[in-house]
Amino acid sequence: MPMRSIILVIVAIVLAGATALLARSLLSSNGTDQQTAIEKPAESTKVLVAATQLGIGKIIAREDFQWQSWPDERLHDSYLVNGLVNAEEFVGHVVRTAVRAGEPITRAQLVAPGAQGFLAAALTPGMRAVTVPINNISGVAGFIFPGDRVDLIMNHEITDSEGNNRTASETVMENLRILAIDTRTNNAPSEDGTAPSPQVGSTATLEVTPKIAEKITVVTSIGSLTLSLRSLAGDSEDGTLASFAPNDAVKSHTWDADVSHLLPTVDPNKDKNMVHLSRGEEISVLAFPKESGQ
Template sequence: MSNVIKFAVLIVGALMIALIVRVVIVSGSHPSKRVVDTQKVLVSAADLPQGLLLRDEDLGWKAVPTADVPQGAIVSGAPDALELKGALLRHAAASGTVLVAEDVILPSAPGFLAATLKPEMRAVSVAVDDVSGNAGLIQPGDYVDLLLTQQMDRRTDLPDLAVASETVVEHVRVLAVGSEIKRPKNSDTPEVSGNRARTVTLEVTPRMGEVVSVAARLGSLSLALRSFATASRDPAVSMPASAAQPAPVWAGDISRAVRDLPRSRGVQVAAAAPIPVAPRTVTIYRGSEKSDATSGVVPAGDSTPPLPSLPAPR
């Protein structure tokens, strides 16, 4: 009986040892995953050229291990994080590059506007309101056309030429809006400041600057936003000038009522013409003599009764 017990104990012990070995082998083949602490840092969302004014679409967030976060990186949620929207990129950055403070020139930095200008370019400011400035939706880094609208009624008597509009400058970069060079922090809800006039600073050639200065004296200026889908955002790439300036748009080109106005006015003038007048004969008596004379003119068809005849003297 003792041999049977001993044999059973040996079998149980062998099973336990086999179970322990199996657990150790399984644990070794599936090591536990370590939890890596990461932080979201600001990176370039695409290949960005040097000298670019950064926009929302140029920036993105990327999770990076905390140990690999470079010095000066913009960390999401940090209370002292820099705002890079509207800043000038010092050098080209490939997609996914972590951006640090040394990679940009902030709008508040001295000489920011001069550093933003390309060689041989100038900065000129024009006054706009919320309507002509696209309700504050145009921001630094956008490209616009400049439209001039003039009231021509003091220069011509033709109604169809009373108002004219034309494009005086094409595809110029916006450097600043108002006194603020940087973008608003919340771009989804831009600040709209009633109907107050403000300034928009544009990057132009010296010749364009002269055109803008004269146009500001001739009439009101409006900004027309251009799409980025059809033009390069690289500041170093010069946009080709238009082969021919488009013809101005006149009031008569737009409004049929204005085109018909001269004919309508002619009909009204003809209807309001004065009624032809006929001379009125007055009988004059001098003693026994009688003569007729014209004392003035009265409208034809006047119902005024004639003067009574005086009795003949006795």
């Protein structure tokens, strides 16, 4: 074979090998790029949406909203975008217009505490707002916030039938919703690095019926008031929510003798004649004031 032919064959083999290596390198590079593109998720904008149905007058808690990815082509200027707003700032706002679960929340749908129309938006139709005085003790050390449920306890002095001054407490109202409370939290950490502590205000505003509003006005003139915080789970043993309809019936009371064995017991029927009335299986007790000499 001529030398020229041998050289051409060798050059062809070298070119073929180089072409194969180049093609293999390109295929490997494309495969790596595609894998990287698949593994790297596409970034999307997150907006604040309602985690559940938010009705008019609802006082917002942190669990009522969440961040959710939203298509850029469907973004609206009124949406609250992650990175541009702090979600925590909307805790305690009240819902002005209803928001469906999964629907983006806008500032126009909420009313901030202290803003004009806040209480009017928070009030349930037919209900009233009434304000009561509190302090560090009666306000549960500042750990009661808008949306919580409380019982109202009255502490006062009573003169018994023998002329002795006695002290008693009564649960005069139950299951009242807190609309506003002038408690403030100092966001700056303390010098020792501990978490900030609430600073208790002097008033709490409650949502009540018109009749209970009248009664609370009388209660505040009789004695001092204490708020008793209720569990969000209600009072049922199975953990389901109890009915949140305000109840103005007195559920319980405590005399000073009930907490101190040094004081004489109080007999509320001492000056009464008790009559048991039986009507078949139904037995009722009637009390009549004792007449002089009895």
